[in-house]
Amino acid sequence: MPKLQMWDLKFKLPDLQLDAAGTFEVFCSKLSFSPVDVNNSEGHLFFKMQADTIDEHKAKTIGMEWIQRNLVDSHLLVFGLDLKPEFLELKLLNESELKQTPRTSYRDLPARAAIRGSLPIADMEKSLKLPPKLEAHANRELLERSRRWFRKARDADDDVDRFVSQWIAFNSLYGMFDPDKKGDLIAIKNLINEHPSTEKIRGILDAHEETIRKLASKGLKDWHEQKDYSEELKSLIGNQDVRRTLMAVGLCLFIVRNEVFHGGTTPSEEMHFIRECSQLLERIYRECYCSYVGLT
Secondary structure: OOEEEEEEEEEEEEOEEEOOOEEEEEOOEEEEEEEEEOOEEEEEEEEEEEEOOEEHHHHHHHHHHHHHHHHHHHHHHHHOOOOOOEEEEEEEOOHHHHOOOOEEOOOOOOOOOOOOEEEOHHHHHHHOOHHHHHHHOOOHHHHHHHHHHHHHHHHOOOHHHHHHHHHHHHHHHHHHHOOOOOOHHHHHHHHHHHOOOHHHHHHHHHHOHHHHHHHHHOOOEOOOOOOEHHHHHHHHOOOOOHHHHHHHHHHHHHHHHHHHHHOOOOOHHHHHHHHHHHHHHHHHHHHHHHHHOOOO
16 A cells, blocks of 8 residues: 655745745645745745655655646746746655655756745735635636646747747637637627726736837737727727726737737847737736636
């Protein structure tokens, strides 16, 4: 019968300073965080594994995957911050109970780079609420697929590839708001009609004001109806109906999507604009996603 093993995987969040210590229970595992100094914070994942052998490589892989999925990916989606932990030592906490259990060999996996910044423990607490909400959601599989494409977008080196992957993630999300299959434009409007909150929308419009004004000046037209979505957006900038303004932004981004998907090679002078659109689209996506799963 497989033996119950209790593991402690220690990791570091380099160049990120937590403002406090914290401990969280997620999926029967425990995460513990503590600030170390101005340049580093430390974490521990306490988790259980049942196996016939003591396999440190397997245990470390399971722990790393748990942290990537439930900590790193969740924090990235909720706050847009890629934590990039460095994994340190792994300890078997109940080794004395497993003296007769055979042990297999393992090898260390490479660490990854990190970025500098501050990390409020309250933000960590909020992002760790995402995995249980996804697990219990009626559209969990679709949401997980959308989240995978969001991760692909963040990992892309090319600006166009990032925008394309980000749009696929967004499409997977707004597609759930089009049960009658009336098309992308209707689905985008339906999503933004419900999500996110008015306060979050104001934050999006303020943070990306320059990009939104560029969208309003681009003459973005529907290929079939020749409707000028840029003109519609221009007429709404500064309007008190911020939800309607965000809808117009979403429709303009859809026309940009058409150009990127079907318009051939993007001119080099447009790359900066595509990059700005990716950043705006990511913010809209994250706020809508979190609002939809109930993480406000």
